[in-house]
Amino acid sequence: EPEVTQTPSHQVTQMGQEVILRCxxxxxxxxxxxxxxxxxxxVEFLVSFYNNEISEKSEIFDDQFSVERPDGSNFTLKIRSTxxxxxxxxxxxxxxxSPTSFxxxxxxxxx
Amino acid sequence: AQSVTQLGSHVSVSEGALVLLRxxxxxxxxxxxxxxxxxxxxxxQLLLKYTSAAxxxxxxxxxxxxxxxxxxxxxLTKPSAHMSDAAEYFCxxxxxxGGTSYGKLTFGQGTILTVHP
Numbered sequence: 001e002p003e004v005t006q007t008p009s010h011q012v013t014q015m016g017q018e019v020i021l022r023c024x025x026x027x028x029x030x031x032x033x034x035x036x037x038x039x040x041x042x043v044e045f046l047v048s049f050y051n052n053e054i055s056e057k058s059e060i061f062d063d064q065f066s067v068e069r070p071d072g073s074n075f076t077l078k079i080r081s082t083x084x085x086x087x088x089x090x091x092x093x094x095x096x097x098s099p100t101s102f103x104x105x106x107x108x109x110x111x
Numbered sequence: 112a113q114s115v116t117q118l119g120s121h122v123s124v125s126e127g128a129l130v131l132l133r134x135x136x137x138x139x140x141x142x143x144x145x146x147x148x149x150x151x152x153x154x155x156q157l158l159l160k161y162t163s164a165a166x167x168x169x170x171x172x173x174x175x176x177x178x179x180x181x182x183x184x185x186x187l188t189k190p191s192a193h194m195s196d197a198a199e200y201f202c203x204x205x206x207x208x209g210g211t212s213y214g215k216l217t218f219g220q221g222t223i224l225t226v227h228p
Contacts (some may be wrong), residue, residue: 031214043155043201043218056215091154095214099145099162100205104154 002026004103006092012109013082021077021106023092032075033093033100034067036060043091049075082110113138113204117219125227130174130189132222134202137183144185145203145216146176155201161185172196197226 005024013019025032034046047057049067064080075094079086087110092103118133136142146158159170166178172195176187185202200223203216 033215035216042220043203043216045215045217048215093214093216099143099157099160100214100216101157102147102155 004092004094004101006090006103006106008106009104010107010109012111015084015110016081019079019082019108021079021090021092021108023075023077023103024073025075025092025094026096026101027073029094029096029101031055031095031100032067032069033095034077035091035093035102037089037091037105038085039088046077046090079108082108084110086110113142113206113217115202115204115217115219117200117202117222119222120220121223121225123225123227124192126194127191130187130192130196130224132187132200132202132224134176134185134187134219135183136185136202136204138204138206140206143205144176144178145205146170146174146185146187147201147203147218149199149201149221151198158187158200192224192226194226194228197224199223 007022032049035043037043045058047061048055066078068076089105089107091105093100114137116135144161147155148158158174159168161168161178169175174189176185199221201221202219205216
């Protein structure tokens with residue numbers, strides 16, 4: 001069964017540095033998402049992406065965040081200047097029809 | 112707008128006992144409803160989904176859930192708990208209509224299930 005994949009599984013960075021989290025969605029899916037889960041909290045929607053543009057974003061998704069689908073295969077989340085509070089598990093997800101399939105996540109630690 | 116409330120952040124049962132995890136939702140449009148399970152240090156695995164077909168939905172690992180529109184509920188049950196069921200469970204809702212937000216999930220706070228021998 002096709003799966004959403006994410007790299008890296010763990011990322012440690014210094015505050016103020018830029019990070020790029022990478023995802024390969026399921027190949028025939030059309031909708032792509034990033035979610036975040038801060039340790040001990042619920043999974044929160046960040047952004048959805050459809051037809052090569054952001055279709056919806058949450059209040060969390062401010063100017064330090066950006067997404068891109070550079071080559072029709074990968075889907076990336078860039079955090080321009082990381083803050084301590086960006087430390088979380090980041091999940092990529094994709095869907096064609098219900099339900100949404102999630103990747104295994106990237107654990108981001110900002111020091 | 113959609114929201115999910117999971118009643119009880121922690122549920123503890125004995126092995127072999129009934130598991131009942133509660134979920135109530137609010138949605139301005141007919142919803143799709145989901146239960147996901149998350150094992151420690153792992154991602155989200157779909158347990159089951161309601162997508163406007165049968166109201167009693169069977170999922171993996173012996174779990175099932177019943178959609179009750181009148182109660183706006185989608186409680187998760189399993190007749191007999193197993194030690195391997197210990198995990199965190201998330202209820203989620205999405206709109207069932209198309210459009211650019213299709214598939215966007217709103218999650219509940221999660222319920223940690225502990226199973227005692």
